[in-house]
Amino acid sequence: MATNNFKAFANTNSANVTSQAEYEALAALLSGFQSGKASSAQINKVLRQSSTMAYVLAQFISDSASVDVLDNGSPATILANFKAGLTALTPGRLLNIQIFVVNGQYAPTPGTKKIIVEAISGGGGSRSGSTANGQTGGSTPGYHGQYCKSLFELSAIGTPLTVTVGSGGTPNNYGGATYFGPYMSLGGGNPADGTLSTSGAGVAGSAYHRTGAQNDSTGKVLANSSGTSLSSPIIQVTAGTACGFSAPNSPFPGGFRGRGADGVYASAGVSYTGATGIDGMVVVWEYA
Known part of the structure; x- marks a missing residue:
């Protein structure tokens, strides 16, 4: 006693x-x-x-x-x-919120017993390309990063730990992976599937829904994107009339963090550079 x-x-x-x-x-x-x-x-x-x-x-x-x-x-x-x-005497009380938009170290606030980690990796870049004379086109958007929200008992993880925030993929490249120590691993978003250059109707790329990306957590998973990722196909009805260049929202709250890069519309006979995806983010909600 x-x-x-x-x-x-x-x-x-x-x-x-x-x-x-x-x-x-x-x-x-x-x-x-x-x-x-x-x-x-x-x-x-x-x-x-x-x-x-x-x-x-x-x-x-x-x-x-x-x-x-x-x-x-x-x-x-x-x-x-x-x-x-x-x-x-106040279990379950929210003590603090730690936000990571760049790489850093997570050290728990004194009194923390449980944490909810919400994270997303970097979105993929869109493609660079060129259009022929008399033809218009552009590139499809990049795919969003992987998202996960998990509950951890602080006693089950070792702290302090390294937080790696995936950066947005540069043109033609994957987004960066996000890691919460060894306890959460999220693969970056795919780059755009391809480009389109045509004088008539057409759809760029053969895919807008990808599966199998890394999405692992040792905690109790509350929500995640399950290894899937989305983009948008370009639809060109006639030369000079096209849609689908805007990337869809990411699964992270607000839809911005981890979003894939927008596609690039191109007029006839030009070379163009793809866009960069949006960086990921990690949010740690700390509870007594």
Whole structure:
């Protein structure tokens, strides 16, 4: 059983203390003892009131945080244990949110017991290409990155740990992978499937739905994109009239982070450069 060094003084019914009514009527209650001699009963009353509250607070810390509360001249330790005791009695409370938009280190906020990690990898780039004279065209959008939202018991993972945020894929390239230490691995989005150059109707690329991308988590998965990723095909009805260059929203809340690069529309007889996908993100929700 944890030790509490703080004791209530004169804490019995037969203690030599002035009555509550007399104490509340005492002039010194407002101004303090000024001169002369205070009675032992009055002094004992003051000591009992203050020491009783010190005992109650110290016992709360001892019980709730399961620690010794020692009268050893270390108020900083008592304060830290008091905070830990409050946290111990409020399980499930949101303590903090840590957001990573670049690579970094995750260190848990003191008192954290569970975390929800929400992450997405970088979106893929769109293609570069060229159009022939008399023909228009462009490139399809890149595919969005992989998304995952998982619950972890902090005791089950080692911290601090490295957070890697996948960058958006440059033209013709995959988006970067996102990692939450060794506990979450999300593959980057595919680059666009291809380009289109035509004077008539046509559809660029043969795919807009890809499967099998890396999407692994050791935590309890609450939501994810299950290794699938989406793009949009270009549809050109006639030369100069086309749609499908805008990338679809990513599965990350808001639809922006991890989005694939937009496709590029090109007029006749030009070379064009694809666009870069959107960087990923990692959000850590910390709970008591």
